[in-house]
Amino acid sequence: DQQVKQNSPSLSVQEGRISILNCDYTNSMFDYFLWYKKYPAEGPTFLISISSIKDKNEDGRFTVFLNKSAKHLSLHIVPSQPGDSAVYFCAASDGTSGTYKYIFGTGTRLKVLA
């Protein structure tokens, strides 16, 4: 049973346009969500987070939106740049225990075309 799903394995976007990466979850107890970017043979790099008390968080070109009723979050990258080409993972956790055991999605490979 996959509690965090990224249903699009890949996405191609033209440079300068918006990239939208989607993530769905099933556990209503999840209250912290993270997005990571990963290049091949490297560890994931933290991008942005959101807690369930918010529905939007922005950091520069990156914005994460959370729709709790739909159990859906999305990452928007505007404008997209060739250096954004990587695999993006969303992760969700029930933070009540304080240990933040994250469940990760399977990732979406973003390709930004110059």
Place this chain on the structure above:
Amino acid sequence: SQTIHQWPATLVQPVGSPLSLECTVEGTSNPNLYWYRQAAGRGLQLLFYSVGIGQISSEVPQNLSASRPQDRQFILSSKKLLLSDSGFYLCAWGKRFADTQYFGPGTRLTVL
């Protein structure tokens, strides 16, 4: 600033051989520490986490074990590797009661 180290970067081991992967964190105290594995074409799977020295919680029954002999050192071990242990192993740390985790560079393990 905080830094997380993992070694080795790559490892090729025969089936049945032992394994020891090490992770150390600098620049912080009392971190939560985590071991994840990414199998080919899959997401990251949490294997173990630790909230303190000697305190290990296992998330997935398997052929691996973890230990935390020092506050900022986390070790992943196996007595006898299986083919299915191949993958990309990632160590991560997080501040106590904080939501973000930061990953090390990873170890690519190939079991032949």
